[in-house]
Amino acid sequence: MKRSMRPLGVQVGLFTLIRILINTSYRMVYPFFSFFQGGLGVSLPAFSLVLTLRSFSGVVGPLLAPLTDRYGRRPAMLAGLGMFVLGSGLVALLPNYGSFMIGLFLMASAYQVFLPAMQAFLGDRVAYAERGRVMGLTELGWSLSFILGIPAVGWLVERVRIWWAPFVVFALVGVVLLGVLWWLVPRDPQGERHSAATSRLQVRALLHSPHVLIGLAMGLALTSANEMVNLVFGLWLESQFALQLAALGAASVVIGASELLGEGISALWVDRLGKERAVAVGIVLNSLSAVGLFLLGRTITGALVGLFLFYLTFEFALVSFLPLMSGTFPALRATVMAGTIAAFSLGRAVGAVLGPLTYSLGFGVNLGVAILFNTLALVALRRVQVAELVPEVPGVGGED
Structure with a gap:
């Protein structure tokens, strides 16, 4: 069977597996923070420096995404997964502080390269009316990395007690998935590639597209709202109930389950409701959940129920937002999606600054501030427009 004839469902399954792998490598540092720090034998500030450097990987996507739109989705996905294999392999072969720092940066950057290219690939091949379901299924890779990937890493390190062992597994699995990706994903049609002159004109048009820029601002506000709670709920549980380990352990299970359910509901319903309506419903329910969290937070059961609803509605709104943005500027779909991911990162940075201050x-x-950010996102949503045809640009014509 030719690669071009491989069913899309198989490709979506592969994309989800790749996302589970990359997301697991990103999320594992937090629960196993002390294990990696102790294995490296470095101080807390030195280890924190690694995570600070990794956070700068967010700029990689917007910088490289125009190349994805110019040269094709398949090369970018292969390059992204290749970066992941290179980063994890570097740590596995040279397990020291320097390689750990470089390796984590490469593995995080791989996500910034692979994800927009994957979303653009799906956007090119799935009609807008059905795109939410397909993109929602790949988003399961985020919650499943927490539910399946993190316990697998825990099982591994508990038995081998070698801090760099997970990176060996990441590199080996990454090589296998790289080969499968090369086989299953067809080459990009020549018509989907752009000349340098056309790319420059389209980037210029994108930067002057109000509905795209407002959409990015909306993504920033949405994730800022979530981070206002995400950053401090652990401190709140500890001070409210004096049960740090028990409460935080239960909260982790609750958050993982709510993420999975929110992604699943979005995949099932976003196309039926309509992308814009689904995002609006998610934002409104998230704000109501914030009110509920305040009212229910007098008992640990109520607090966990409130957190469950808050994260479920946020995940539903966020996952529904992705297919909406994929249709705002099809000529530079990968660039828009990379910008969206960067806006999410910036929103989390805003929340990280404001969260401790307001707490x-x-x-x-x-x-209350989370509800305010949600309100700003809801206002911005009214200005986001879908344009599946390429916007008219001097010297640029045709359809995506």
Whole structure:
């Protein structure tokens, strides 16, 4: 069977597996923070420096995404997964502090390269009316990395007690998936590639496209709202119930389940509701969940129920937002999706700055600011427009 004839469902399954792998490598550092720090034998500030450097990987996507739109989705996906194999292989072969720092940066950058290219690939091949379901299925890779990937890493390190062992597995599995990706994903049609002159004109048009820029601002506001709670809910549980380990352990299970359910509901319903309506419903319910969290947070059961609803509705809104943005500027779909991911990162940075400041005034203030950010996102949503045809640009014509 020719690669071009491989069913899309098989490709979506492969994309989800790749996302589970990359997301697991990203999320594992937090629960096994002390294990990696102890294995490296470095101080807390030195280890934190690694995570700080990794956070700068967010700029990689917007910088390289125009190349994805110019040269094709398949080369970018192969390059992204190749970067992941290179980063994990570097740590596995040279397990020291320097390689750990470089390796984590490469593995995080791989996500910034692979994800927009994958989303653009799906956007090119799936009609807008059905795109939410397909993109939603690949988003399961985020929650499943927490539910399946992190326990697998825990099982591995518990038995071998070698801090770099997970990177050996990541590199080997990455090589296998790289070969499968090369086989299953067809080459990009020549018509989907752009000349340098056309790419420059399209980037210029994108930068002057109000509905795209407003969409990016909306993504920033949406993730800022979530981070206002995400960053401090652990502190709140500890101070409220004095049960740090028990409460945080239960909260981790709750958050993982709510993420999975939110992604699944979005995949099932976003196309039926309509992308814009689904995002609006998710934002409104998320704001109501914030109010509910404040009212229910007097008992640990109520607090966990509130957190479950808050994260479920956020995940539903976020996953529904992705196919909406994929249709705003099809000529530079990968660039738009990379910008969206960068906006999410910037929103989390905004929340990281404001969250601790407002928490000093009380957790209720954090929830109020989260609702404010959600309101801004809801206002911005009214200005986001879908344009599946390429916007008219001097010297540029045709359809995506």
